[in-house]
Amino acid sequence: MDEDLLKKYWSIVKTELEEFKPGPNEDCNYYPCHFKGQDCAYCYCPFYPCMDERLGKMVHKENSDEEVWSCQDCFWTHRSDVAKLISENFPFSEEPPSDEFRSEIKKKIEEKCSVSAKPLMILGATSGAGKSIIASAFCRIFSDMGYNVAPFKSQNMSLNSMAIADGEIARAQYLQAVAARTEPEVSMNPILLKPQGDDISQVVVNGSVYRNMTVTEYYEDFTLNEGVEIVTNAWEYLRRTKDIVVIEGAGSPAEINLSECELSNMKAAEIAHAPCILVINMIRGGAFAYAYGTIALLSSERRKYIKGIIFNNMCGSADCLEPGIKKLESMLGIPVLGVLPHIEHALPEEDSQDLKSSKDGSEVAIVHLPRISNFTDFDALSLSGVSVKFVRQPDELYSARAIVIPGTKNTFADMAWMKENGFFEVLKELRGKVPILGICGGYQILGKGIYDTEGIEGDVKVAEGLGFLNVSTVFDTTDKKTVQVCGRLENGEEVRGYEIHMGKTESHEKPLITLDDGNPEGAISSDGMVIGTYLHGIFDLPPFRDYFLEKSSISNHEEIDYDAEVDKDLDLMAETLRSNIDMKVIMKILEDGI
Amino acid sequence: MTSLMVQATSSGAGKTTVAAILCKHFTLNGVNTVPFKAQNISLNSFVTPSGGEIGMSQAYQAWACNKEPQTDMNPVLIKPHGPGQSQTVLGGKPFNGTREEIDKYIADAYLRSELDNDLVIIEGSGSPVEINLVDRANMAVADMADAPVILVGDIEYGGVFAGLYGTYSLLSEKHRQRVKAFIINRFRGDMSLLIPGIDKLEKMIGVPCAGVLPHANLLFPSEDSLDFISGRGSEAEGTDIREAWMENLERIYAISQKYLNYPLIESFINE
Numbered sequence: 001m002d003e004d005l006l007k008k009y010w011s012i013v014k015t016e017l018e019e020f021k022p023g024p025n026e027d028c029n030y031y032p033c034h035f036k037g038q039d040c041a042y043c044y045c046p047f048y049p050c051m052d053e054r055l056g057k058m059v060h061k062e063n064s065d066e067e068v069w070s071c072q073d074c075f076w077t078h079r080s081d082v083a084k085l086i087s088e089n090f091p092f093s094e095e096p097p098s099d100e101f102r103s104e105i106k107k108k109i110e111e112k113c114s115v116s117a118k119p120l121m122i123l124g125a126t127s128g129a130g131k132s133i134i135a136s137a138f139c140r141i142f143s144d145m146g147y148n149v150a151p152f153k154s155q156n157m158s159l160n161s162m163a164i165a166d167g168e169i170a171r172a173q174y175l176q177a178v179a180a181r182t183e184p185e186v187s188m189n190p191i192l193l194k195p196q197g198d199d200i201s202q203v204v205v206n207g208s209v210y211r212n213m214t215v216t217e218y219y220e221d222f223t224l225n226e227g228v229e230i231v232t233n234a235w236e237y238l239r240r241t242k243d244i245v246v247i248e249g250a251g252s253p254a255e256i257n258l259s260e261c262e263l264s265n266m267k268a269a270e271i272a273h274a275p276c277i278l279v280i281n282m283i284r285g286g287a288f289a290y291a292y293g294t295i296a297l298l299s300s301e302r303r304k305y306i307k308g309i310i311f312n313n314m315c316g317s318a319d320c321l322e323p324g325i326k327k328l329e330s331m332l333g334i335p336v337l338g339v340l341p342h343i344e345h346a347l348p349e350e351d352s353q354d355l356k357s358s359k360d361g362s363e364v365a366i367v368h369l370p371r372i373s374n375f376t377d378f379d380a381l382s383l384s385g386v387s388v389k390f391v392r393q394p395d396e397l398y399s400a401r402a403i404v405i406p407g408t409k410n411t412f413a414d415m416a417w418m419k420e421n422g423f424f425e426v427l428k429e430l431r432g433k434v435p436i437l438g439i440c441g442g443y444q445i446l447g448k449g450i451y452d453t454e455g456i457e458g459d460v461k462v463a464e465g466l467g468f469l470n471v472s473t474v475f476d477t478t479d480k481k482t483v484q485v486c487g488r489l490e491n492g493e494e495v496r497g498y499e500i501h502m503g504k505t506e507s508h509e510k511p512l513i514t515l516d517d518g519n520p521e522g523a524i525s526s527d528g529m530v531i532g533t534y535l536h537g538i539f540d541l542p543p544f545r546d547y548f549l550e551k552s553s554i555s556n557h558e559e560i561d562y563d564a565e566v567d568k569d570l571d572l573m574a575e576t577l578r579s580n581i582d583m584k585v586i587m588k589i590l591e592d593g594i
Numbered sequence: 595m596t597s598l599m600v601q602a603t604s605s606g607a608g609k610t611t612v613a614a615i616l617c618k619h620f621t622l623n624g625v626n627t628v629p630f631k632a633q634n635i636s637l638n639s640f641v642t643p644s645g646g647e648i649g650m651s652q653a654y655q656a657w658a659c660n661k662e663p664q665t666d667m668n669p670v671l672i673k674p675h676g677p678g679q680s681q682t683v684l685g686g687k688p689f690n691g692t693r694e695e696i697d698k699y700i701a702d703a704y705l706r707s708e709l710d711n712d713l714v715i716i717e718g719s720g721s722p723v724e725i726n727l728v729d730r731a732n733m734a735v736a737d738m739a740d741a742p743v744i745l746v747g748d749i750e751y752g753g754v755f756a757g758l759y760g761t762y763s764l765l766s767e768k769h770r771q772r773v774k775a776f777i778i779n780r781f782r783g784d785m786s787l788l789i790p791g792i793d794k795l796e797k798m799i800g801v802p803c804a805g806v807l808p809h810a811n812l813l814f815p816s817e818d819s820l821d822f823i824s825g826r827g828s829e830a831e832g833t834d835i836r837e838a839w840m841e842n843l844e845r846i847y848a849i850s851q852k853y854l855n856y857p858l859i860e861s862f863i864n865e
Contacts, residue, residue, distance in 0.1 A: 126751035127752050199784045216784065216787070219787070251751075251753070252752040252756055254753065256790075257791025258791075284606050284607075286602075286605075286721030287724075288725050289603055289723045290603070290756055293760020294760070297756055321726050323725070325726070328725070371637070375638065376650055380835035409674065409675035409676075413676055483641060498640065498641040500647060539835070
């Protein structure tokens, strides 16, 4: 730029610096000249011409051979965080500062706001492996570190979408944006597939409905053509407006029937040059096989993208995995970055398959005790058209039509768990409003207390129960009762079941059942709203199902502050990740790239 | 006097159902069939007419064989009740003894099952390639029974090829020889999309696919506490849940006629 022109240019920049008007200027005829939502504080860039080829390029002037620097494609100085740093770091001066001085300031700002975002991709060996929540946790951690972070999932198949300012995206990416503390945008999930049947989906592109496609149409035509371009554009936008982009894959990257035409895993990694971490769900076992198989089925080119493995959902101590991990690492030459424990949280899972049942109040809530036994008892409830919800949070009991405390392998421990987690308080509140049934261990919990005189179930000797039924249980012999029984309810109808338990319960309540041998079984409170029984399989035949469900009525569901819960859980997941995975290693993976 | 074993890439992949389907198939074909699972880790149990406790899924498979549940069908039931703690049920009753005694009991129970019947359908447990552990419930049992193995992979959550390929690859050479076929379970959608993958996998491991079972909202007694966490629903009508389980089994068995390669499966036990 010649001196006169520079002086003229600088006088405008000076005014921009003095006045500093951040945010988009929607009144401007040229808006949005770089991108929607751009910061217009520095319409005239203080760094012009920066000659940084990551941000712009030389172009020919119209009808002339003369070349000028074009920053048409630069998003950087139009990021609001960059604009803010410019206003804080650029000193006023009447005269234009030297190029060296300007480039020093630019470098300083670049340290905080990267010119090109660094990607990190989270793949899973299967869907439901925990990619989505681990990606959320990484978003939160990087945000905690002061980075401007965005989530990205090139293609998501989900019926759980959210309406945001500029369209519709999958709920998982919405949640990740919340985790990243950034505004959700359609670019974070440019392609959303909403299944309409087994082989047809509604395709949503950049937040708006595109059209319905069959699976074949989608993979054999769309992904290879428009698909790649849509994903590339969305990625380019995030790359140029963020410091770090956490990319989530979809399903498994090793679907060898689809690998030529899939957009959501290795193709996305290639587009973004993203180093990848593979997440393996441990909960069903076979984790080593899935880790080995997934990586072995990738082409050698694509295998280079995999920089580490995370085992997720470990129940119990991870120490016993060590020999297996060592073998796996030496077979694959890829490190296991950490083992994450199974965590209880209220965060929505990624796929529709994982959705819990609706909150329409027509459900029976089963307290999901940590050592729940014989939950096949509840399969039969579906025969009466009732859905069953296994609840881990006491708040979820409020919406239930009826409540069941199921059998447990360890009454003392699970009763302590219920107390620690606030179940006792909520149940006391609901006592009399909805029918409450206790089966086996659940029956024992409904009583006044349990006494273990010989330490059969552990060290605890005495524990106080809910006291809803005037019964008490003693464990004084290692004898285990296992017997098939039949009997009749008070209305004379037939029930069938079987008992498997230790401990003997003495009841001062009306019995629930008269067994065929004439003995009483179970207990029912005087108002009929609390029932206890030792019989597993009690729901198998219709009479007891009808008897129990007739007692239920619909109670009012109290709203809980869901947003606050979500935020708390995001912090919990971030903390879990931080304490099980060395973030220095993760930062090195980001730094090194492919 | 012969056996066939069903193993899988993970728990919850459909071993119980596939084994029950095979129990039903061979029973209907006049083969005196009995289920066997050496060691079951489950809190879902059933009580046999003689008052012994066994895993619910072996009771279910017994009914599929038109038999009453017996403790020999599941000699060892492990009921976890705390971190690193569990109760061992041996031959239907709580047991406190050595691993040697347990192994001996399993071998005897298997021998009795084999002697009294034409065919023992054996179910494995979890994955056979937990390379951090000593496997007692999968290939060790197959070796004991000299059983051919069918490997089941669950496609519902994806990654089925990786699961099958990884499981096969991590087996020892000797145990790979036992694997005669694989089955893909819970498939939904357009089968033609899956075929190129099956062809590739068959070539890679040299083991044929014995069929792809479609996803069905099946009612059956589940073994581990995961099926409800994931909200796997099922639909059924009727009155008695045991009848409903059997009706559902008939339904999936009828479907399986179309999707499973029964002549291939039968050839394994005739060898």
